[in-house]
Amino acid sequence: MHQAILSATKISAARRGRAFLRARSLAVTAGLGLVAIFATACASSGPVFVPAPTAVRGLPSVAPNPLPPLSSFVTMSNGDRVATVSSDFLFDLDSATLRADSRTSLSKVLPAIRNSAGRVSVIGFTDGLGSAATNLRLSVARAASVKTWLVSQGISARRIVVSGEGEAGAKKNLADARSRRVEIVLKGTT
């Protein structure tokens, strides 16, 4: 009797297990079906993406600038020696952060500075575009950046005087690459 009840219970449990598995499969299938239907509905609303044949435009031939970005020191009538460098070469637009790739060229002024005993004046200039106040601030900040770099190269900070001339000498509202510059002046000892 006990064995019969036990057997019946086992059969019932097995049936329940199979039924549960079937129901679980059904629920999962139904769920996945709903997701698939919804995803298809969303995806089908998107544009038909047809890629064009892969192509790359050729790059133009560009020659290096034959003129060095930094002039050699020119001796003025008062004995000062002046080297001029384009701000476009040293800095990005409206930036006072010295570009890493400009430092190699800038290092060419170091021997002359080390061989001189007097003060070194670093003067920033901008062109006439934008507000005068902004240009003045930018010119000072750029000169200060050059000073910071010179100091990092072992030039005494006490020798270096920084100033900014802003858009002095530039035509107002005119973009002019020649005006955007930094001058490094070795003060004459004569």
Add this chain to the structure above:
Amino acid sequence: MRARRSGHRRFGNRATLLLAVGALALVPVLGACRTGAAPDAASGGCDVYQLDGGSTSDTTYPLLLILLDVNDNSAASAGRVAAALRPYLDVAVQDGEYVRLVASGGEDSGLTYSPCFTGQNVFKVDRANKTRERKDRVHASSALATQVEHTVQSVHVNPTGSVTDVLAGVDHEIQAVRSTPGLHLGKVTVLVWSDLLGMTNGPDCLNVNGQQASPALAEGLVRRCFATAQLTSLGSDTVRFLGVDATTGTRPQQDLARYLEGELCRRISTSCV
């Protein structure tokens, strides 16, 4: 018998639980799409990230105009373009912006417009639940970046061309949006993706083939662009040049591109970076 009924109840409870869990699992999927109107195929499916009736609202929204000078339509290049634009798309879906995209593959390739970014509707994702909103904005921005990638890859790239192909029509593109009835346009931001290294057969002011990498030359080229009205100033509209840093050319090519970027910025707008 009682045990069997109890077993059926337990089985019924578990099946109900499974169905409930399944239904809950669908909620995030459903949440990814806007409820209500079905996505519109004409908008490239992008309407799910746009405001309902955005174009007829009284609220003023900014315009993000994206100009792509596509010189490489490979998947890798498309990914770089989308990555550069992603921060701007993030802001668009957060703050609400009209977005228009125009692409050119160079000379004689015509302009490619995106059905997603027509500039006629406001992209904005708002949800009552802030967590849901944050997730949906990320999802929207990602989907829009994919749209950008697809647009880049669908552009037919010509062996010659320059940024003037898209930049020359910038006024027209802004006016096309501004003149839409019922649309209230605010601040305009123009994003220009280009390496600025134009090479053309025609009389293009930004054809730099055979030129030297000098600030003075870049200045002269850009001055000529404006003097010949191939380019016009955008006044105080914000302009951003993207893509110049992605140039993998020679040092002179990179230098000239950087000088041109500066010169274009100085002349095209009072608010250019």
